[in-house]
Amino acid sequence: MTISARNVFDASITALVPGKVNIELELTTATGLKLVSTVTADSARALGLAVGKAVVAIVKAPSVLVATGTPGKGFSARNQLAGSVAHVTPGPVNAEVAIDVGGALVHAVVTNDAVKELGLAAGVPAMAVFKAGSVMVGVTG
Secondary structure (H helix, E strand, C coil): CCCCCCEEEEEEEEEEECCCCEEEEEEEECCCCEEEEEEEHHHHHHHCCCCCCEEEEEECHHHCEEECCCCCCCCCCCEEEEEEEEEEEECCCEEEEEEECCCCEEEEEEEHHHHHHHCCCCCCEEEEEECHHHCEEECCC
């Protein structure tokens, strides 16, 4: 399957917190990147999600916010991945910002104004921030 989302991570489920409506998943990639996802309990059952299961985590670039503040401060989003800007690709209105978060790139789409205001350029420390509900989970086979 080929998809349009820029952020696709092969991972395994390393923790699962069950609930009546939603299930919280901790996902870990081969490089050690940790992501948190929430899916409905019905989806978790249908996909056979369990600790140790291999999954694909998908996050669309427009769902990723870029921050230059202190990790863990002032954000309600569970996923706050610190790193540095790998590159910025400007467009007429928006720019794509790629953040290297320890061997993996997380792509965000932000306005050109935000790029200027945050001083985003290659090498600048930055965080990719996104809510657990923005992390879609898929299984193969």
